[in-house]
Amino acid sequence: MNATPSTSVLAGTMDDPASRPWLKSYPPSVPADIDEAQIGTLNDIFRKALADYPNRPAVESFGARMTYARLGREAEAVASWLQGQGLNKGDRVAIMLPNVMAFPAILFGVLLAGGTVVNVNPLYTPRELTYQLKDSGARFLFVLENFAATVEESLPEIELDQVVLVTPGDLLGLKGAIVNLVSRHVKKAVKPFRLPRAVPFKAALAEGAKRRPQAVAVAPDDIAFLQYTGGTTGVAKGAVLLHRNVVANVLQCEAWMLPFFGERQDHVMVTALPLYHIFALTVCGLLMTRIGGCQLLIANPRDIPGFVKTLQKSRITLMSGLNTLYNALAHAPGIEKVDFSQMVFAVSGGMATQEAVAKKWKDVTGQPIVEGYGLSETSPVVCANRLDIEDFTGTIGYPLPSTDVTVRSSDGAILPYGERGELCVKGPQVMAGYWQRPDETAKVMTQDGWFRTGDVAVILPGGEVKIVDRMKDMVLVSGFNVYPNEVEDVIAKHPLVMEAAVIGLPDEHSGEAVVAYVVRKDPALTADDLRQFCRENLTGYKVPRRIEFRESLPKTNVGKVLRRALKEEVEQAQAR
Structure with missing residues (x-):
């Protein structure tokens, strides 16, 4: 793979506070660097959550909740089933699901079994799906039945050991039957398909629950995810994210956000962005697991009226989204009936947040949008605004702890603060490289080991970073x-x-x-x-x-x- 190792300390730069002007703008309780001795694996984070918060709700979907204890049991059943099917450490397992209750159990089940997760967009065409499954070499695929017809079209060109069919109602208890009925017969969301060898998810769980999974020695340098880039700037490539990369980013986000969480320990994160997207995966799925929070899963955020009804019935404290989602919600009828009084923050990423949208959102909810910035290649978060801002800032805020940024000219020279150039990043969250693409990895890494984001930025004198645009746009x-x-x-x-x-x-x-x-x-x-x-x-x-x-x-x-x-x-x- 020719992986490029990531580091968090740049001699002579990271250790020199004068070269990190953002540190003087940090909240007093936020450290300059995370304790890298704490960087273990995502399995460590998951098992600690099961031990510390067994009775807390971990996931909510369609009005049903699942505790951490039950999530642990379901994840272990998934891990056991995969191992029984011959999964070896490091084998790739593709997950092609929206935000349904089964997603977290499958995700952690793959990791517990020692596998590598390949997140797949469920709305992919057969061509896109075929490419990603071939490129990643995935042996297993978990797919929502709504998208099984796509898999059927791809099967002649791909080699999979097994396809597992998930339904929207899986793990919802009695309510699951109603959810499936509506999906299949009212909304007619399931296209006809034929996958005679596919295993129903319920059957896989039942089989896996018969025995405990075998312990696997997963290390921080093992691959946790192949996170494919959106392909908006070229052919999609799999960013190789090691356990240490993603854990580091979870710890960085925790260090940045924890001082603002207050004393309460029953946080509910609105998870509207799909968990196959790196932003939701880390900031919602994994960070909430780290702090024992609950994810409110929104299976179809494009159904804005349904989304608003869910928010009206829920007690929410945290939210993540992106500009288009906040814009749609802020203009939606009924949004004024949602209780935002307990919300600690609403964070935005994935694309530039527009000032007009931020203003409308605050007018409606009383909460500013806290913009951040990241990429699949950085696990993802690089920068974020302080969570105590009163109004939208128009910048992406400050580099997170243990993160260094520079702005460089086209020839790689570091530019002074205030000048425009390509934003480059160094930190423990930077990927190990692109999957089986040493040539593409070399294109995005500088000779001195910095990741080139492809974004034009300015570092302001106070250390805030402002994205100007994509270089190619x-x-x-x-x-x-x-x-x-x-x-x-x-x-x-x-x-x-x-x-x-x-x-x-x-x-x-x-x-x-x-x-x-x-x-x-x-x-x-x-x-x-x-x-x-x-x-x-x-x-x-x-x-x-x-x-x-x-x-x-x-x-x-x-x-x-x-x-x-x-x-x-x-x-x-x-x-x-």
Whole structure:
């Protein structure tokens, strides 16, 4: 694999407080560095949670709750079944599920058995699924029955030892039968499929529960996850995340957040982003396990009316999401009836949070959006705002403990604070490399061992980091750099705009032209109105040359706007 080891201490830089200006802005009780002696495995974290919090709720789904003690039993049954099927330490097991009750039990079951988890987006096409299963070499696949038809199409091209069919109602008790009935016959969410050799999840659990799993000596340097990048900037690659990488990030997040959690120990995290996404996996699934919190699993966050009803019936203290989700919730009927009085924070990541969305969210809930930043390759969190901010800051905050960042020029030179360049990261959360891609690993690692994020950033004098944009999304207009995030943020402030995406398209006069795709709140809004609004807020060359109104924007399955898809659409139209 040619893994590149990650380190948390850069001699002469990390140890020099003067080179880490963010430390003086840390809350008093947050350490500069985590205690790396505590970095063990995710299995250690899980087993400690089972011992310390057996009777606390660990997961809630469709109104049913599961304690840590029961989660432990179900995870052990999964581990035992996998071992009985011949799973060896290090074998890859794919999980193709949304946020259903079975997900955490399967996740920890794979890890307890000594396996490596391959998180798979359940909305993948057969082509995408085939690629990821082949690339990872997964031997087993747990899939929700709703997506089994996709697996059926992929089977002729892949080699799997076993497919396990999960239902939305698994582990929900009597309520599970109702959930499955609605899914299959009311919503008709299960397409016809034929997988005659597939094993029902209930049958696998029953078989696995007959014996305890064999103990496996899992070490911090063993691979916990192959976390595939979204493929929005090229071919999807599996980021190799060792147990030590992910545990380090859990400890970093805990160190950053714990001072703000207060005395209460019954936290409930709204887990709306899918657990196959690295942000939800670490910040919701694993951090909540570490502190004995409960995950409120939202199986379909796109069902905004249903989501709001769930929130109305729940006591919530923590929330994670991203810009498009907060925007949709803030405008949803009934959101004013949700009790946000006990909420400690609402954190956002995955894409840039727009000021207009943050303002609307605070107007509705009384809570600011706390923006953070991370990537699959960094397990994921690199930076986060302080949790005690009063208002949205427009930055991604400060590097977490044991994390160092620099901004570099195209030739790799470290730039002074205040100058724009590529954000580079060093810390114990940085991946070991890309799975079987030493060439791709080399492209994202500097010669002195820093991970190149591909994002343009500025480190402000006080140590805050501000993301300007993706390097590949930058638009070059007559030699001037235009960053889509900035233009999108301005457009989103117009009171008649719901959301917007900005791209650059070839232009014979200026090299590239700025083009905006906009979803309106009110059809009365015209392109001329919006262009005039932009002229009032942007330098002339940043104003969109063309504005196109849409009913919706293309997004990834976690809600991130796909600028690439808009570009491809235009290119295909021109090729006809």
